[in-house]
Amino acid sequence: MNFASDNITGAAPEVLAALQDGNTGRLMPYGNDEVSKAAEAKIAGIFETQADVFFVATGSAANALALSVLTPSWGAVFCHLGAHLNDTECGAPEFYSGGAKLLPIDGADGKFSAGDLEAAIAAAGVGNIHHCQPKAVSITQATETGSLYSLDEIKAISAVCKTHGLKLHMDGARFANAVAALGCSAADMTWKAGVDIVSFGATKNGALAAEAVVLFDTSLTEEFAYRRKRGGHLFSKMRLFAVQMDAYATDNLWLRNAQLANANAKRMADGLDVIPGISQSQSVQANILFPKMPRSVIDGLKDDGYLFYERGGKDVIRLVLAFDTPAEDIDGFIEAARKHAGS
Numbered sequence: 001m002n003f004a005s006d007n008i009t010g011a012a013p014e015v016l017a018a019l020q021d022g023n024t025g026r027l028m029p030y031g032n033d034e035v036s037k038a039a040e041a042k043i044a045g046i047f048e049t050q051a052d053v054f055f056v057a058t059g060s061a062a063n064a065l066a067l068s069v070l071t072p073s074w075g076a077v078f079c080h081l082g083a084h085l086n087d088t089e090c091g092a093p094e095f096y097s098g099g100a101k102l103l104p105i106d107g108a109d110g111k112f113s114a115g116d117l118e119a120a121i122a123a124a125g126v127g128n129i130h131h132c133q134p135k136a137v138s139i140t141q142a143t144e145t146g147s148l149y150s151l152d153e154i155k156a157i158s159a160v161c162k163t164h165g166l167k168l169h170m171d172g173a174r175f176a177n178a179v180a181a182l183g184c185s186a187a188d189m190t191w192k193a194g195v196d197i198v199s200f201g202a203t204k205n206g207a208l209a210a211e212a213v214v215l216f217d218t219s220l221t222e223e224f225a226y227r228r229k230r231g232g233h234l235f236s237k238m239r240l241f242a243v244q245m246d247a248y249a250t251d252n253l254w255l256r257n258a259q260l261a262n263a264n265a266k267r268m269a270d271g272l273d274v275i276p277g278i279s280q281s282q283s284v285q286a287n288i289l290f291p292k293m294p295r296s297v298i299d300g301l302k303d304d305g306y307l308f309y310e311r312g313g314k315d316v317i318r319l320v321l322a323f324d325t326p327a328e329d330i331d332g333f334i335e336a337a338r339k340h341a342g343s
């Protein structure tokens, strides 16, 4: 009955089992243990390259800490207007960076293009002592509206970054959903496309509370390590975060769960799309959809007890599907929508 977010789920059984198993033994704290080291290596392995990996507890911390090593306090970071780090992190990126300025760029479908970025850089006052100086760019993949940057779009943005000496961050709270939808590798979508640092999400997709920051530019590692400690995300019982990430990487759980979530979104979209009066306000690419429906249908669904946000425009609701959303819940929602639409 609840389609408000992919955070409404519990942890995946594999993650819970790993926590149970990892709960025994007496290991050194603060990540100085073999379990944590192995999990870091396993997450780096997903990206098929040399990378330094740090575990943190929330996506906001991952983003804020990642950006804090990309910009000085007098720098500026471009991101989308609707980026989570711009409008839903209570100023954490500004706080962790010591005051760097976010410069939001608007754009359709939760995305901006390489051309939009060029224009924003041109308007940013580069070299003007009165302006924060552009230092980094953040893109969200999959985006907050459930859309995807294609690999070519990411490469085009990273080419602009290179031209202007900016670092590129990817908010991957729904990283796995994007990889599953694009059918590419994690490497293709990141360092091979010019991304320097990734917030690799796990909590929405199966972890209890764990995310990883993956640094391909390892010159940033030392600073990140100290900032994570200073920011309160160097956990004394790190292994209990590590086992979650280890389970998430094992047998491609991250990818399998995302495939399930994306398939659930498709099931929902397919069911709603044939109901007269209901249509998708944007294409469904990952695990989020924004169907537009008559007011009476929205109110009827709410009266039935369904939970979702009204977001994305007039008479548009946001539905987020998770890896473990029961098929009966999806089919029940479709049936209820059909009933309220009078068809």
Ligand SMILES: Cc1ncc(COP(=O)(O)O)c(C=O)c1O
Pocket: 057, 058, 059, 060, 061, 063, 084, 085, 140, 143, 144, 171, 173, 174, 203
């Ligand atoms: C795009 C995006 N980034 C990051 C996050 C992580 O947020 P939190 O700090 O709640 O884990 C979210 C969660 O909703 C998100 O949607």
